[in-house]
Amino acid sequence: MTETNQDQAEYWGKSASGMKWLTFEEQIAASFAPVVDLLLDRAALKPGQRVLDIGCGLGDTTLAAASAVGPTGHVLGADISAPFLDRARQRASGVDNVEFVLADAQIEPFNPADRDAMISRFxxxxxxxxxxxxxxIARALKSGGRMTFAAWGPLAGNPWFYIPHLAATERLGQPPKVDRNAPGPLAFHDIGRVTGLMAEAGLSGIEADAVEVELTPPGGLEGAAALCTRLGPAARVMAHFNGSDSDETAIHETVTQALEPYVKGDRVLMPATINLFQARRAGTA
Known part of the structure; x- marks a missing residue:
């Protein structure tokens, strides 16, 4: 695989931060399950369709799509992380309508006009x-084939990001600021900017909207706080400042307090703003 996005391949395939997604596989899948449901509901996959899943990670969306298209359909999961794909293949053992490929989707020569639909969760x-x-990616779609992908909305609508970030920066300080439009989790927060890029790429029938969902991290308040502390913004700030165990403990305590308003019974339901994008490859729908 020749990578244009080499830094992303290094992060998701080799870094300690990227590998935490394997460590917390079950917790992440449970947390983001509502986003998978939202994505598949909007994609409206049909039995027999051939689907491309971009950034498939550990295979959550790939396997869900495989169920939707049934035994006469097929789902190809593409990701830039070899360890993620190893785990995805293990999870898909015995599922006959799924395949995975190590690929930088920006340049991968997918079979042209081969897929009815493309999906992606984050x-x-x-x-x-x-x-x-x-x-x-559009070249892999049949004429009129549809893309459907989910991305994080603005920071203000996503306590999953801003609560641990605030807790970590209050403890350790502010790392260098980065362009929020640069490649990263929040790069598609601006719907207008992204739909403009979609149009520039020649896509048609472009639609996008912000959808409010509730993330469902498992393990109650303690489990949610632990996951928020060990992944994402808090973990990145910790890594930048070489934070200690005592720093992590303090950040965890602050996150725990900040998540208390989201406790519903024995569950934590975290509000999230998800941007949903759809478009078609130019041609007959």
């Missing part, structure tokens, strides 16, 4: 050239 925000990536 896998499209990391390309160095988003327009080139959209255009390349």
């Amino acid at each position: 896998g499209m925000m990391f390309f160095s050239d988003t327009v080139a990536a959209f255009a390349n």
